Amino acid sequence: MGQQHDIYYVPSKSQWPIVAAVVMFLTVFGAAHWLNAEPGESGFGKTMLLIGFVGILCMFFGWFRSVIHESMAGSYNSQVDRSFRMGMMWFIFSEVMFFGAFFGALFYIRMFSVPWLGGYGHGVLTHQFLWSDYTASWGAGGGNGPAHVGGAFQTVVPWGLPLLNTLILLSSSVTVTIAHHALRAGHRGKVLAFLGFTVLLGASFLACQAHEYIEAYKELNLTLGSGVYGCTFFMLTGFHGLHVTLGTIMLSIIWLRVLAGHFNKEHHFGFEAVAWYWHFVDVVWLGLFMLVYIL
Amino acid sequence: MAHAATHDEHHDEHHEHLNFFQRWVMSTNHKDIGTLYLVFSLLMFFIGGSFAMVIRAELFKPGLQLVQPYFFNEMTTMHALVMIFGAVMPAFVGLGNWMIPMMVGAPDMALPRMNNLSFWILPFAFALMLSTLFLPGGGPAGGWTMYPPLSIQSASTAYVVFAIHLMGISSIMGAINIIATILNMRAPGMDLLKMPVFVWSWLITAFLLIAVMPVLAGAVTMLLTDKYFNTHFFDAAGGGDPVLFQHVFWFFGHPEVYIMILPAFGIISEIIPTFARKPIFGYKAMVFAIASIAFLSFIVWAHHMFAVGLPLGAEIFFMYATMLIAVPTGVKVFNWVATMWGGSMTFETPMLFAIAFVILFTIGGFSGLMLALVPADFQYHDTYFVVAHFHYVLVTGAIFAIMAATYYWIPKWTGHMYSEFWGKVHFWNSVVWVNVLFFPQHFLGLAGMPRRIPDYNVAFANFNMISSIGGFLFGASQLIFLGVLIHCVWFSKKKATDRVWEGARGLEWTLSSPPPHHSFTIAPVIHDEELAHGHVED
Numbered sequence: 001m002g003q004q005h006d007i008y009y010v011p012s013k014s015q016w017p018i019v020a021a022v023v024m025f026l027t028v029f030g031a032a033h034w035l036n037a038e039p040g041e042s043g044f045g046k047t048m049l050l051i052g053f054v055g056i057l058c059m060f061f062g063w064f065r066s067v068i069h070e071s072m073a074g075s076y077n078s079q080v081d082r083s084f085r086m087g088m089m090w091f092i093f094s095e096v097m098f099f100g101a102f103f104g105a106l107f108y109i110r111m112f113s114v115p116w117l118g119g120y121g122h123g124v125l126t127h128q129f130l131w132s133d134y135t136a137s138w139g140a141g142g143g144n145g146p147a148h149v150g151g152a153f154q155t156v157v158p159w160g161l162p163l164l165n166t167l168i169l170l171s172s173s174v175t176v177t178i179a180h181h182a183l184r185a186g187h188r189g190k191v192l193a194f195l196g197f198t199v200l201l202g203a204s205f206l207a208c209q210a211h212e213y214i215e216a217y218k219e220l221n222l223t224l225g226s227g228v229y230g231c232t233f234f235m236l237t238g239f240h241g242l243h244v245t246l247g248t249i250m251l252s253i254i255w256l257r258v259l260a261g262h263f264n265k266e267h268h269f270g271f272e273a274v275a276w277y278w279h280f281v282d283v284v285w286l287g288l289f290m291l292v293y294i295l
Numbered sequence: 296m297a298h299a300a301t302h303d304e305h306h307d308e309h310h311e312h313l314n315f316f317q318r319w320v321m322s323t324n325h326k327d328i329g330t331l332y333l334v335f336s337l338l339m340f341f342i343g344g345s346f347a348m349v350i351r352a353e354l355f356k357p358g359l360q361l362v363q364p365y366f367f368n369e370m371t372t373m374h375a376l377v378m379i380f381g382a383v384m385p386a387f388v389g390l391g392n393w394m395i396p397m398m399v400g401a402p403d404m405a406l407p408r409m410n411n412l413s414f415w416i417l418p419f420a421f422a423l424m425l426s427t428l429f430l431p432g433g434g435p436a437g438g439w440t441m442y443p444p445l446s447i448q449s450a451s452t453a454y455v456v457f458a459i460h461l462m463g464i465s466s467i468m469g470a471i472n473i474i475a476t477i478l479n480m481r482a483p484g485m486d487l488l489k490m491p492v493f494v495w496s497w498l499i500t501a502f503l504l505i506a507v508m509p510v511l512a513g514a515v516t517m518l519l520t521d522k523y524f525n526t527h528f529f530d531a532a533g534g535g536d537p538v539l540f541q542h543v544f545w546f547f548g549h550p551e552v553y554i555m556i557l558p559a560f561g562i563i564s565e566i567i568p569t570f571a572r573k574p575i576f577g578y579k580a581m582v583f584a585i586a587s588i589a590f591l592s593f594i595v596w597a598h599h600m601f602a603v604g605l606p607l608g609a610e611i612f613f614m615y616a617t618m619l620i621a622v623p624t625g626v627k628v629f630n631w632v633a634t635m636w637g638g639s640m641t642f643e644t645p646m647l648f649a650i651a652f653v654i655l656f657t658i659g660g661f662s663g664l665m666l667a668l669v670p671a672d673f674q675y676h677d678t679y680f681v682v683a684h685f686h687y688v689l690v691t692g693a694i695f696a697i698m699a700a701t702y703y704w705i706p707k708w709t710g711h712m713y714s715e716f717w718g719k720v721h722f723w724n725s726v727v728w729v730n731v732l733f734f735p736q737h738f739l740g741l742a743g744m745p746r747r748i749p750d751y752n753v754a755f756a757n758f759n760m761i762s763s764i765g766g767f768l769f770g771a772s773q774l775i776f777l778g779v780l781i782h783c784v785w786f787s788k789k790k791a792t793d794r795v796w797e798g799a800r801g802l803e804w805t806l807s808s809p810p811p812h813h814s815f816t817i818a819p820v821i822h823d824e825e826l827a828h829g830h831v832e833d
Binding site: 008010011012013014015016017018020021022024025028029031032035036063079082083084086087090091093094095097098100101102104105108109112113114116117121126130142143144145146147149150223224225227228229230231232235 | 546
């Protein structure tokens with residue numbers, strides 16, 4: 001590995017952390033204020049949220065710009081590279097745990113709370129005293145709970161768009177891997193082609209999902225308010241979709257960076273980090289496809 | 296030395312040229328950021344402490360005395376949130392920031408800019424959270440555990456949820472940084488099993504943080520959508536269950552409890568060998584005990600929910616799993632005692648706090664065992680017995696360890712000795728009054744006094760008055776602590792030696808006091824006999 005322990009790299013002072021803290025604060029303060037605004041008056045919350053959000057975009061641009069400059073100038077040694085790798089790995093682990101919370105909620109709702117509301121189990125009184133006519137079931141039958149909140153709905157059929165989306169994401173994982181191999185072999189044209197293909201696949205996934213959401217709201221009456229079925233469906237697929245969006249943006253930026261010639265055969269951690277992230281998003285989707293759509 | 300450093304670092308070596316803003320706000324230095332964390336934590340300690348004073352003043356006599364019930368509930372809620380997320384956790388991160396690079400022979404943290412961001416998020420997050428006290432309609436008042444439906448009935452939900460998101464982001468980045476530092480920045484020869492126990496405890500704590508802070512983020516996100524976006528995660532009418540929140544919350548919450556105590560174990564494992572002048576007894580057992588506690592912390596969460604109506608099988612599983620934690624914890628207590636056994640001990644302030652920790656934390660551990668018993672917990676649940684239990688583990692546990700660490704390392708940080716006399720005055724006042732404060736609460740709880748209620752039966756009057764007097768005096772004692780710190784940082788004339796304590800071992804003591812701006816600009820050569828645990832035999 002050629003560890004150079006006698007030469008450490010410590011980055012110089014930077015304004016980006018404090019900028020990041022300020023814009024994050026503006027975003028959430030604006031959002032909180034907006035959420036609490038009386039109907040009809042949005043107050044300063046919306047404006048502040050917008051300023052904060054644009055600020056976050058600028059911050060990311062500026063922070064990554066300075067990091068890319070330092071990286072291109074050759075400041076980072078192999079030790080820094082390993083720190084970055086660990087950072088990205090543990091960040092993805094934290095994301096796994098975030099999705100874990102929602103998958104856990106789905107598991108609990110399906111295995112415990114809905115059956116208990118239907119009278120299953122020992123000493124569960126809600127069924128007796130509150131909703132004695134509720135029969136526990138998932139999907140269109142009883143997924144919106146004993147009060148049938150949000151009204152009757154239908155579920156999304158997994159073998160249409162969701163299956164197509166599965167195939168899209170799985171192929172995109174293949175194309176990003178081909179691009180990675182091409183990068184290591186030094187074939188820049190091939191990298192650009194396959195990475196560009198990956199970006200397009202990501203975008204088509206998002207387009208399909210947007211179509212699916214519109215259909216769910218307009219035709220199936222499946223909304224975020226459709227009881228626990230609706231909220232687990234939209235929160236899980238929604239947060240995943242958000243991650244696909246981020247991943248697609250990151251892939252596009254990497255594509256531009258390949259075009260600008262930022263990477264060589266040995267040093268392309270930026271590429272690899274985004275590829276890891278993309279595979280993670282892919283794996284989460286497989287879990288979603290199985291647990292949310294099929295089962 | 297400078298020729299070996301890259302040019303970036305070369306700039307930083309002239310840090311005296313940085314102005315105030317550049318040094319403290321744009322910092323990439325682990326010591327400056329560590330200091331920021333510690334100062335922030337001290338500020339939060341006093342803010343959270345003043346909330347506690349309001350609580351104890353209200354409970355001084357039965358009947359409503361000083362504040363409105365809603366405000367009282369805000370105080371109990373905010374006291375907990377501020378102390379947990381604002382005082383204890385940042386204090387440990389600050390100590391880790393200061394000490395881990397010096398202990399493993401590194402120049403700085405692995406990701407110094409992210410380190411700075413982790414800190415600077417916190418003041419904003421707490422400004423957001425504390426601002427809710429001034430909202431029309433008031434701040435959060437449903438307890439720090441934020442159980443729905445109570446917690447989503449005030450306008451403050453969004454503010455608190457977003458503040459917790461920010462704190463979570465800060466903690467996760469801090470933890471990633473600590474893991475990368477420990478795994479990637481150790482000097483050659485600093486094997487994993489030669490690291491100080493404090494470093495080990497932080498490695499494991501950081502893992503816990505990355506594993507559970509996102510789960511908390513998920514839980515509070517569901518609260519947010521339940522309140523503002525018409526979801527029904529915690530609403531039985533829509534098929535959800537309020538108990539679901541408790542499961543998700545405590546899946547975070549129990550590891551969180553250990554996040555607040557494992558670094559304390561690490562600190563005590565550094566201090567006791569120094570003042571007993573003996574290496575720690577059973578180094579590997581100590582490390583494995585920390586790891587076992589961390590593992591068990593993931594499978595015990597429902598012991599916080601015994602009274603909520605869990606299936607019998609779950610109650611039995613979580614009861615036994617919880618009691619299992621006593622085994623590795625017992626190993627640790629035994630090893631601390633065995634380290635002191637036959638040692639040539641002296642009793643400087645850090646050692647006094649460490650010994651008090653061992654005794655009083657063990658009391659808190661025993662009351663924890665009592666709470667782990669399902670049938671007994673049905674009696675104790677939501678009484679002052681629980682309050683007494685977790686204050687024994689968090690005040691005389693975590694906070695005492697933080698104070699011990701401060702006294703132990705502050706001569707290294709500042710280059711000056713603190714006043715031993717006033718340190719001891721602080722210690723004896725703290726240790727006496729903290730027991731006057733919390734010990735009677737065991738009796739109150741066993742007699743049936745519920746927690747989080749501003750008024751109580753006159754039968755509880757005497758013990759409450761004793762507890763409040765202890766509370767006021769314990770609070771006042773902390774002003775002595777503040778005085779000792781101010782004196783040590785700005786006025787102390789007595790220079791500290793590099794080693795500071797005669798029995799101190801480890802890389803951090805080979806550096807000057809105060810240490811150079813970047814701890815080790817070239818990797819130190821490790822001599823095993825200089826390490827705290829370098830002579831571990833397989």
